[in-house]
Amino acid sequence: MTETQKYTCTITSDCTCELYDEETDSTKLDEYGYPARPEYCYGDCYNEAVYDFTDNFLPMWLDYHKLDKDGKVLVFANGIGWNKVSVAGFVDVSDIHKVMQIDGDFRNVFTIEGGELYAIRYSHDEPVGSGKWNFQPAGICDRCGDGIPADVYEDENGICAECKDY
Ligand SMILES: [Zn+2]
Numbered sequence: 001m002t003e004t005q006k007y008t009c010t011i012t013s014d015c016t017c018e019l020y021d022e023e024t025d026s027t028k029l030d031e032y033g034y035p036a037r038p039e040y041c042y043g044d045c046y047n048e049a050v051y052d053f054t055d056n057f058l059p060m061w062l063d064y065h066k067l068d069k070d071g072k073v074l075v076f077a078n079g080i081g082w083n084k085v086s087v088a089g090f091v092d093v094s095d096i097h098k099v100m101q102i103d104g105d106f107r108n109v110f111t112i113e114g115g116e117l118y119a120i121r122y123s124h125d126e127p128v129g130s131g132k133w134n135f136q137p138a139g140i141c142d143r144c145g146d147g148i149p150a151d152v153y154e155d156e157n158g159i160c161a162e163c164k165d166y
């Protein structure tokens with residue numbers, strides 16, 4: 001990964017399975033020239049996208065910040081959804097791709113740019129995209145196991161604010 005390059009990875013509820021066209025030896029297209037989709041999706045395309053995210057995309061960012069794949073990250077976002085809520089909290093690295101998933105249709109576009117990881121969700125209520133979801137490196141408290149922002153982790157030698165007070 002280089003500082004200046006931009007990398008993206010999309011996880012969507014829409015089927016992106018491709019069909020093979022033996023006649024043309026390439027992806028089968030529908031009457032409008034778009035890739036044709038199978039009548040029924042078994043979820044292979046979703047699993048493949050998640051696999052691409054966890055095995056190819058995310059490791060670039062983890063390596064850059066020397067983060068453990070069993071660690072935690074801080075996620076925060078402002079003005080999300082029709083009710084414009086703010087979101088902030090810690091999630092396991094292994095759950096990053098799930099944070100923004102909703103029950104309805106969605107398309108989550110993750111981007112790595114200049115060492116930053118952020119994402120934008122497109123859905124029925126967010127046709128032009130949600131606000132930015134930011135993901136930042138975090139540590140884990142040595143005493144209680146909760147997430148701690150990376151700078152606090154360094155300053156307080158791995159103890160969260162609550163545990164420090166006891
Ligand atoms: Zn599919």
Ligand SMILES: [Zn+2]
Nearest residue numbers: 141144160163
């Ligand atoms: Zn603690």
